[in-house]
Amino acid sequence: MKRFQNILAAVETESEHRPALEWAAVLAEHNRARLKIVDVVPEFGWALRLTMPGHAAAHGKVLAAKQERLESLAAPLREKGLQVTARALSGTSSVEIIREVLRDGHDLVVRVSKGRHSPREGFFGSTTTRLLRNCPCPVWAVEPDSAPQFVRVLAAVDPVPHDPEHAQLNKTVMELARSIAEREQGEFHVVYVWSLFGESVLASHMSEEEFHEVQSAAEAQATAAFNGLLGEFGLSVGMENVHLVKGEPGRAINELIQGKAIDLLVLGTVGRSGMSGLLMGNTAEAVLSHIQCAVLAVKPEGFVSPITLNG
Numbered sequence: 001m002k003r004f005q006n007i008l009a010a011v012e013t014e015s016e017h018r019p020a021l022e023w024a025a026v027l028a029e030h031n032r033a034r035l036k037i038v039d040v041v042p043e044f045g046w047a048l049r050l051t052m053p054g055h056a057a058a059h060g061k062v063l064a065a066k067q068e069r070l071e072s073l074a075a076p077l078r079e080k081g082l083q084v085t086a087r088a089l090s091g092t093s094s095v096e097i098i099r100e101v102l103r104d105g106h107d108l109v110v111r112v113s114k115g116r117h118s119p120r121e122g123f124f125g126s127t128t129t130r131l132l133r134n135c136p137c138p139v140w141a142v143e144p145d146s147a148p149q150f151v152r153v154l155a156a157v158d159p160v161p162h163d164p165e166h167a168q169l170n171k172t173v174m175e176l177a178r179s180i181a182e183r184e185q186g187e188f189h190v191v192y193v194w195s196l197f198g199e200s201v202l203a204s205h206m207s208e209e210e211f212h213e214v215q216s217a218a219e220a221q222a223t224a225a226f227n228g229l230l231g232e233f234g235l236s237v238g239m240e241n242v243h244l245v246k247g248e249p250g251r252a253i254n255e256l257i258q259g260k261a262i263d264l265l266v267l268g269t270v271g272r273s274g275m276s277g278l279l280m281g282n283t284a285e286a287v288l289s290h291i292q293c294a295v296l297a298v299k300p301e302g303f304v305s306p307i308t309l310n311g
Contacts, residue, residue: 003176004138005033006104010097010111010127013039013069021073023140023148024110028082030183035077037070037086038100040093063088094130098307107137112144113294123292132269132288132297136305138176141295149263150294151186153177156253156267158283159192159225169268169300170229176296177266178233189260190235191243193252194222219246250286257293269297 009024021037028035041063070086077084089096097109111128118125124132124141131139142148155177157170174190181188196218223237226244230236237244245252257265269284288295 004031004108006106007033007108008036008106019142019148020110020112035084038089040089040096041066093127098135102309110140113141134305134307138298150184152262153181153264154262155190157192159229165300172298173266173268189241192226193245193249249283250290253287254290264294266296
């Protein structure tokens with residue numbers, strides 16, 4: 001985890017409980033990293049701007065009050081010796097957080113998975129979902145209602161053969177997950193969910209024996225690919241903390257998370273070479289639509305966010 005040297009904590013200053021700031025401060029102290037605390041004030045709606053004289057001045061006062069609150073959160077951390085800055089932002093939360101990452105070269109964003117007022121159903125709110133899709137640096141989404149604790153960590157990988165970009169992303173996921181588990185003196189697990197493409201069609205057009213041979217060959221290929229990645233970490237299929245599972249990734253990983261009481265899932269969110277990140281890969285989307293635990297999502301090297309400083 002020493003890789004994080006310039007951390008951004010996106011907080012809700014009105015909330016009494018701030019697990020994102022709590023965990024970001026722990027990381028900053030452990031890594032001797034810089035920490036920036038931000039909160040975002042939305043722009044006034046067009047109807048209010050039309051009907052409210054002096055709306056710009058009023059918005060400025062709200063922004064100044066937000067900045068003052070952020071400074072009060074930074075003060076005790078500075079007293080502990082951390083290098084902390086605070087900045088109130090204005091605009092759409094996900095866009096302004098990403099722009100702050102681009103402006104200041106942050107290498108990690110920490111935020112709650114879902115804000116208090118999020119209208120979005122599910123474990124992840126709209127802002128966090130957009131960050132997972134579009135933020136150029138890793139995003140660590142922590143649970144909103146509990147203190148961050150990551151005793152059991154799961155790395156989800158997809159060892160695609162002959163794809164250097166994907167191989168490096170898998171390696172980064174493994175390294176991060178293992179280092180977090182070691183720091184917390186906890187458990188490190190790794191999972192690869194494989195499937196047989198066109199399984200139902202193949203089964204209906206083959207004899208039982210032929211289909212069994214095809215399925216066995218596919219499992220052998222998945223095992224070999226998985227072992228190729230695991231070998232760099234002194235692991236192999238068959239170990240207690242190594243999980244080779246046949247099935248649909250979202251459902252299978254969620255079942256593993258529940259069965260092993262996983263606290264943190266680490267995964268790569270985009271793996272398409274040469275493309276700007278407009279959406280997460282299908283596998284990552286499927287996984288994140290199911291889970292109910294903290295997530296550390298990692299982008300591949302060279303990922304280009306569709307959000308720009310001037311856009």
